[in-house]
Amino acid sequence: MATATTTALSMKLLVDTKARRVLFAEASKDVVDFLFSLLALPVGTAVKLLGKEAMVGCVGSLYGSVEKLDGSYVQPGAAKDALLHPAVLSPSASSKSSLLGMPPPPCPQAKAFYRCSRQCNCYSDGYFGSSSQQVRCNSCRTYMTESYGTYCPSCKNQMTTAFTVVPSAASGGEVAQAAGGVSGKGFVQGIVTYTVMDDLTVTPMSSISSITLLNTFAVRDLSALQEKTVQLGYDQGLEILKASLQSKTVLTDVS
Structure with a gap:
């Protein structure tokens, strides 16, 4: 599968070299936005990215069935591409966090509303028209529609x-944009760093939470801990997506 040109992200791992596992990772807003954007991927997109053979269960078979289905069996107005290449609509997919080359969600279009085009002349030259005319004019003003x-x-x-x-x-709005960056895109705010666990549990990071995690893992030999910075690009994004569907130790599996 051809790789897409994307901006690489980085994540700092804390590795227990004796146990050969990743305890947790320190991640930026863009990394967390990427991880959360996986929740918005349609199943068809996941199959397309990973390949039918890589899928656990029968989803790959369903995808292959749609690929092979002759167009004469498809309902008029229906499109196979809607299942094979579904649109991805995600508030988490910013330009920096879209490691898998997914297009950004379209900007929402402002709705237009319309009222009756009838010119009301029930009040002219200082005189009111008939009461029935006034009622009809007032009634016209109470209706609006989205359809021109x-x-x-x-x-x-x-x-x-x-x-x-x-x-x-x-x-x-200004606060959200300042926290999320210049464009204000993505899902989480950028005012803090985040902790990502081996099973992809994400929480805001603090010095207290890091100490608590070390106690939780019952780390006795601090010399066995090693910091490791890894780069996340298209290939690593695919590995994380695949592992997240199969494993509870994603960071250990892909690092």
Whole structure:
């Protein structure tokens, strides 16, 4: 499988050389964003990335069946690509954390709303029109639609006049962008470093939590501990994805 050109990330591992296992890792926001983005991968995308033969269970067989299915058996309007190459929509997939070359999620489009295009003349030259005309005008104003050209339920004219949508006041947007980087993309904030366990459990890191972890692992010989910095690129991303579907010791398996 051809590798994709991606920006490599790094992660610092704490390795118990005697037990030959990774105790935990120190990871940046971008690494955690990548790990969390695995949750948003459709099964079809995972099969495509890893290959049918690498999948545990029968998912690879399902994927192969869709590949071989003749188009004459597919419903009109349905597309095999929707199953074989599904779109990935993930808030965690920022440009830096997309090690697997997944495209970033599309920017949400602002919705447009329309009201009745009928010009109301129930108040003209200082005089009100008939009461029935006023009621109909008021009724027209109560309807809106997302579909341009929908007929107004009150007067049956087309609803083509766009509303002017006033955005609400920002609530912490600047803080989120400062924490997440210049673009504010991804899922977690970048104000702290994160602890990643061998089974990919992720928590914010602190000096106290690191000491607690060492006690949890009952480390007696500190000289056996070794720090190891590893680079994460496309190939390592695939290994992590594959191991996460099969193992509880992902970091040890791929390091």
